[in-house]
Amino acid sequence: MMRSEKEVTHAIQLYGDTVRRVCMVYLKNPTDTEDIFQNVFIKYATRSPQFESLEHEKAWIIRVTINECKDFLKSFYKRNIFPTRQSVLINQQTATVPTEHREVLEAVLALSKKYREIIYLFYYEEYTAVEIAEILNKNVNTVYTRLTRGRDLLKAALGDDYHE
Amino acid sequence: MNRKIKDAFNRVTAEKDLMQHTEDAVILYMRTQNEKPPIVKNSRKRNIGLALAFVFVFAFSSLFVYLQPVSAVSINSTSSVEVYFNRFNRVVEVISYDENGEPTSEEMAIQNKGFEEVMDEILSDADAEDVYVTVASRNEAATREMVANLTTHQEMMRNMHIYQSSEEIMKKARENEMSMGRMHAMHELQESGEEYNTTDIETESTQELMEAFDRHHQEMMRGGHMHRPGGGMNGGHMNRSR
Numbered sequence: 001m002m003r004s005e006k007e008v009t010h011a012i013q014l015y016g017d018t019v020r021r022v023c024m025v026y027l028k029n030p031t032d033t034e035d036i037f038q039n040v041f042i043k044y045a046t047r048s049p050q051f052e053s054l055e056h057e058k059a060w061i062i063r064v065t066i067n068e069c070k071d072f073l074k075s076f077y078k079r080n081i082f083p084t085r086q087s088v089l090i091n092q093q094t095a096t097v098p099t100e101h102r103e104v105l106e107a108v109l110a111l112s113k114k115y116r117e118i119i120y121l122f123y124y125e126e127y128t129a130v131e132i133a134e135i136l137n138k139n140v141n142t143v144y145t146r147l148t149r150g151r152d153l154l155k156a157a158l159g160d161d162y163h164e
Numbered sequence: 165m166n167r168k169i170k171d172a173f174n175r176v177t178a179e180k181d182l183m184q185h186t187e188d189a190v191i192l193y194m195r196t197q198n199e200k201p202p203i204v205k206n207s208r209k210r211n212i213g214l215a216l217a218f219v220f221v222f223a224f225s226s227l228f229v230y231l232q233p234v235s236a237v238s239i240n241s242t243s244s245v246e247v248y249f250n251r252f253n254r255v256v257e258v259i260s261y262d263e264n265g266e267p268t269s270e271e272m273a274i275q276n277k278g279f280e281e282v283m284d285e286i287l288s289d290a291d292a293e294d295v296y297v298t299v300a301s302r303n304e305a306a307t308r309e310m311v312a313n314l315t316t317h318q319e320m321m322r323n324m325h326i327y328q329s330s331e332e333i334m335k336k337a338r339e340n341e342m343s344m345g346r347m348h349a350m351h352e353l354q355e356s357g358e359e360y361n362t363t364d365i366e367t368e369s370t371q372e373l374m375e376a377f378d379r380h381h382q383e384m385m386r387g388g389h390m391h392r393p394g395g396g397m398n399g400g401h402m403n404r405s406r
Binding site: 019020041046101104105108123124 | 193
């Protein structure tokens with residue numbers, strides 16, 4: 001059953017920033033996010049289930065955004081973007097972020113996808129390893145391993161700054 | 165550090181333009197979906213339904229037409245075989261009868277075969293005994309064609325007699341689950357006069373009945389009579405080689 005326009009407008013206002021951040025973690029290229037935005041909220045309008053809580057709704061939005069990003073990467077990104085351009089894209093993404101936060105953000109985005117998605121979900125969205133495993137459809141132990149490894153890589157990239 | 169990562173990501177927000185574009189695009193999509201007349205889907209479904217219905221009707225009609233017998237050949241000797249053909253001259257039904265004209269469960273694998281092939285197959289098995297073949301059809305041309313084909317066999321066999329019956333007899337035989345040749349012979353003998361008692365005819369074996377019928381015809385032929393019940397050529401003894 002299709003949701004009302006009011007519900008959709010509200011969801012865009014409520015979860016727009018979350019979708020934007022997930023897109024940043026996965027896509028890097030800010031120009032690709034518009035399509036993902038539309039697809040996520042069209043799915044929300046047309047196919048979303050009845051949510052038990054706001055947390056449930058947010059988790060659904062994150063999961064759908066991740067899937068949309070992965071589909072996008074499969075279909076377009078891999079064929080069209082060369083790895084050498086990724087550093088340029090990260091700079092584009094973080095250009096609007098104040099300098100004091102840019103270094104951390106760039107360090108997270110410079111991690112390989114398997115680490116940065118877990119770092120983002122764990123540190124920013126504050127999901128537990130079990131919840132992350134569910135969202136990403138991965139084994140919990142895999143999540144723990146990647147979290148530890150991602151944290152180490154982040155430490156190495158940020159040096160002493162990380163321990164503050 | 166947790167706070168630093170949080171602070172850093174907090175600075176990432178969706179641009180107002182992006183939010184507005186998304187809202188506009190999603191709402192436009194929703195309205196388009198709502199405006200889409202369900203008739204389009206229904207009409208597609210209806211068309212598919214109609215097409216399927218047409219295909220089914222066509223298939224069933226074709227099957228019905230194909231399975232509808234329009235002509236029959238009754239081959240009588242000690243036992244009898246009744247072969248029914250459709251308008252395409254293909255076998256659609258085969259019924260075997262015992263020496264007393266009762267249906268048997270004996271089956272012949274000749275379904276869908278053509279007239280000539282079936283006749284070759286059945287008549288090649290005929291041995292020294294006399295074979296009485298009765299044909300009937302809904303249309304005259306088909307009957308003539310069948311008789312012409314059987315005449316070829318008759319020329320090679322010295323013991324074959326061909327009779328032509330009518331559509332009415334064919335139907336009556338089917339209704340009574342009786343061999344058409346036997347029904348035709350009974351009908352002819354009953355029509356011929358008082359010397360043939362109905363009960364005697366019905367209790368006689370098919371072979372005896374056919375022999376009696378053949379004798380009756382020979383007498384008729386010798387006497388210059390042309391006994392043709394129904395007014396036409398139906399019931400006439402077409403030919404005889406002995």
